Amino acid sequence: MQSISPTPQSRGAADLARTDPRLPLHARLREVIAERVRSGEWSPDQPLPAESALVEYYEVSLGTMRRVFRDLVDEGLLERRQGTGTFVRRASLDASLFRFFRFGSAGSGFPQSRILSAARQVSTPAIATALGIGTGDEVLHLHRLRLYDEQPVLVEDIWLPLPLFEPLERIGADDLGDLLYPTYERACGQIVAAATEELTIEAAGAADALLLGCARAEPVVVVERVARSHDATPLEYRRSRGLAHTFRYRIDIR
Amino acid sequence: MQSISPTPQSRGAADLARTDPRLPLHARLREVIAERVRSGEWSPDQPLPAESALVEYYEVSLGTMRRVFRDLVDEGLLERRQGTGTFVRRASLDASLFRFFRFGSAGSGFPQSRILSAARQVSTPAIATALGIGTGDEVLHLHRLRLYDEQPVLVEDIWLPLPLFEPLERIGADDLGDLLYPTYERACGQIVAAATEELTIEAAGAADALLLGCARAEPVVVVERVARSHDATPLEYRRSRGLAHTFRYRIDIR
DNA sequence: AAAGAATAGTCCTATGAAGGACTAGACGTC
DNA sequence: GACGTCTAGTCCTTCATAGGACTATTCTTT
Incomplete structure (x- = not known):
């Protein structure tokens, strides 16, 4: 007599069976879906399969499926x-540095960005740590000035890990555009999904003072950002400086 | 023949009927419950009625009720x-200012607070705007120094609207304790549920420089906070200053 | 008294089913 | 071509039901 097959019927149920059975079903399914999203299986322009299709595939109820999606939306992975x-969420952080600084003519002005230099560089320990690579590994370094209404506002250094961002070298510095993150996606297929920022206050160095049009040693706000992909790989390390007296940050707690 | 009563059976259903019928049921019920929470009907120590009881009272299904609760938990109103x-959430923001500043000996030290003065004052326009009262209305003003490991770290001015916080005057300045928010609740029945903070950078004034032990005009970070109750009434306006070189703030985006 | 077992009350998980709301594209009419 | 209508496909709402997990208390036993 032949034994009844103990394996699940669908491919999806098999994937589920591999997760920790002590966890609730929705938590297990959430990890399975999150993993597929992080693997880059769906681009932000292609919709995921319909919830009804996934309900059949994974053999769960609609309620469970919707719970999973709601959690992933809360998590910022989907929209x-x-x-x-249902789509993989594409972050829109590029203009967000401006939220830290206030300017004379709010609204009327327009932001602009000027690449001052773009070159390969050997990574220092600080850069290597931020990007999770080895000290001495090659990175691409962009030096950039950001303006608002023709006024210099931010000085930025941007470091990008190198095999990954090689395509950028073939783009002229003038053609990188005001917004870098869409360019990363278009040229290198890298999607920025999250970032960590750290704010500190320092005295302006000579070079920055010149660019920002202030006295040496004037206080500047430094924003250090590490941008990451959906699977938490560091994609970019950025150090932005702006005049402290134009700084204003607002935060709502709970 | 008597007409069949068109009114809902339960008190709860009647409350629901008064909300905008174009909205989904869960959104309408959320507002009804949120209103009851904000009115102070339940204290943070008493549990709300069980979900099963509310399901009967409002004549909705369990799924709808749980959706409402989940939204209110996400909103920070309940836990x-x-x-x-299910309980009304009690915020714990009091020590949170320290998250903006870093100190030499992390961990080992202990925070402390010293009230320098406590007195009635007539509100300036800035204070009145922050607290949503009239310019010239009386407020209670606390001047406070916060220390870490005996080292002065923050200078604070705190203004409280006055009929409401009168009980504090009867407490000795030394008995206010290191944590003010629990004292607000105990003495005045006011629960801080949310806050808005705004960070800017200024030059230290003479008095602050003395207290913080720095040179005049040294850059300081100013944190302006308006703390609010569940129903968004401003409860406290606070202006904290700390040395800029000890400032460090970390934020995760998405 | 102390340790363990039963219990009532709470929130949590999961399913199945029916219908509605909203969007984008195809189709036809004017 | 411009404008409506239709339609298939998507996510959204709401209900009813069943059982499980977790916590605090009471009761029993030792």
Whole structure:
């Protein structure tokens, strides 16, 4: 007599069976889906399969499936549009540095960015730590000035790990555009999904003082950012400096 | 023949009927419950009625009720403990200012606070705006120094609207304790549920320089906080200053 | 008294089913 | 071509039901 097959019927149920059975089903399914998202299986322009399709594939109820999606939306991994579909979330952090600084003519002005230099460089320990690579590994270094209404506002150094961002070298510095993150995605297929920022206050160095048009040793706010992909790989290390007296940051707690 | 009563059966359903019927049921019920929480109907120590009881009272399904609770937990209004109950959330922001500043000996040291003065004062326009009262209305003003390992770290001015916080005047300045928010609750029945903070950078004034032990005009970080109750009434306006070179703030985006 | 077992009350997980709301594209009419 | 209508496909709402997990208390036993 042949033994009844103990294996699940669908491919999806098999994937689920591999997760920790002590966890609730929705938590297990969440990890399975999150893993597929992080692996880059779906681009931000293609919708994920419909919830009804996934319900069949994983053999769970609609309620469970929707719970999973809601958690992943809260987590910032996905976004849903009624009538349209479920999409991998594409972050929009590029202009966000400006939220730290205030300017004379709010609204009327326009932001601009000027690449001052772009060159290969050997990574220092600080850069290597931030990007999770080895000290001495080659990185791409961009030096950039950001303006608002023709006024210099931010000085930025940007470091990018190198095999990954090689395509950028073939783009002229003038063609990188004002927004870098869409360029990363277009040229290198890298999607920035999250970032950590650290704010400190220092005295302006000679070079920065010149660019920002202030006295030496004037206080500047330093924003250090590490941007990451969905799977938490560091993609970019950025150090931005702006005049302290234009700094203003607002935060709502709970 | 008597007309069949068109009114809902339960008191809860009647409350629901008064909300905007174009909204989904869970959104309407959320507002009804949020209003009851904000009105102070339940203290943070008493559990709300069980979800099963509310399901009967409002004549909705368990799924809808749980959706409402989940939204309110996400909003920071409630917290739930399995097996125990659902409670109004009590915020714990008091020590949080320290998260903006770093210190030499992390961990080992202990925070301390010293009230320098406590007195009635007539509110300036800035104070009145922050607290949503009239310019010239009386407020209670606390001047406070916060230390870490005996080292002065923060200078604080705190203003409290006055009929409300009168009980504090009867407490000796020395008995206010290191943590003010629990004292607000105990003495005045006011629960701090949320806050807005704004960070800017200024030059130290003479008095602050003396207290912080730094040179005049040295850069300081100013944290302006407006703390609010669940129903968004401003409870406290606070202006804290700390040395800029000890400042470090970390933020995770998405 | 102390340790363990039963219990009542709470929130949590999961399913199945029915219908509604919203969007984008195809189609036809004017 | 411009404008509506239709339609298939998506996510969204709501209900009813069943059982499990967790906590605090009471009761029993030792």
